[in-house]
Amino acid sequence: MQILNRDQLIDILYGCAILGTGGGGELSEGIAYIDEALAQGKTFKLISADEVPAGELVCTPYMLGAISALSEQEERAYANLPRSTKHAILAAYQRTLEYTGNDAIYGTICCELGGSNTAVSFYLAAMFDGYIIDADPAGRAVPEITHSTYYLNNLPAAPIITANEFGECFICENVMDDLRAETVVRALAKISRNDIAAIDHILPIEQMKNAVIHGTISKALKLGKAMREANEQHANTAHIIAKHGGGFVAFEGEVSTFEFNTVEGFTLGEVTLKGLGEFVNNNYKITVKNENMAAFLNDEVHVTIPDLICCINSQTGTPITNPNYAVGMKVAVVILPAPKEFTGPKGLEIFGPRYAGVNTPYKAAIAN
16 A cells, blocks of 8 residues: 655646647646645545455546536526535435445545546545555546546446536436446436536445456656656656657647537547657647547647646646647647557457547558
């Protein structure tokens, strides 16, 4: 077991934001979760899945919804609803205990790697004096519940306990599979101001530990630390991130155009970069569905999911989360290799080029 201090927690969240490929929630929200728990004297305890005693229940908590802002008209639809004073994820946890008849759950496994969603899982574990398990089912951030090793291993998500900021709680039972779970929970998010807390995969560790990617939190810690140290030393941070992540810098340029919209509970959009330095006279376009889905060099397919398309602000040396771009922003695009769990036939079927709207076979990206 390792007790994580604030510096380590912040490094983890930055590493998760890099691996989140634009999604996984805002870093500022994630840091706020961490600081709130620390201010209350809570402890963040990281353990491996193999350290969890047999028979102990673990769960996967997360926030689901779009990551772009609502329009004024959409906000007005919620104006008269009461707001709960309790964090939605804490309300969902309390209802989970009531539903399962347990006094507590041993620990949490985050649903994905991202600046906020990883922090939500950490926060919940700290608040109930549980453990953070060094694993996740995605190895990155992903748009849908189905994009997980839980789904690849036919692990049931239900019961799914959800709560929103209005104090409403929904329990989803007898959900056929994760494909249906995505549809159901996404619908609940859409009527919850595009933001709902959920806890699913409430199962004994024996069923969970062979259906997750191990060591991903430790990986994020090392990547975030490498990023921070590179920035402190005024090094080329994008190249340091690429080196530590086993990838490469695919493009460097400045934002020429970008557009994001909320559609059916997702943030859809694209960002276009105009090349600088060795990439001058070239352009690079990235398409987005919450996360960065595909990249096109001079209108030709260059990279697709499940490979990680990570955008780094070249001036601050920090990851860019969608939709936080500005025209003229300097951007380095770092490509990191996909988790191997998603590069097989079943993984590519659910989270490969076709899902990204690209009609070409998957080909692992390599440096030119």
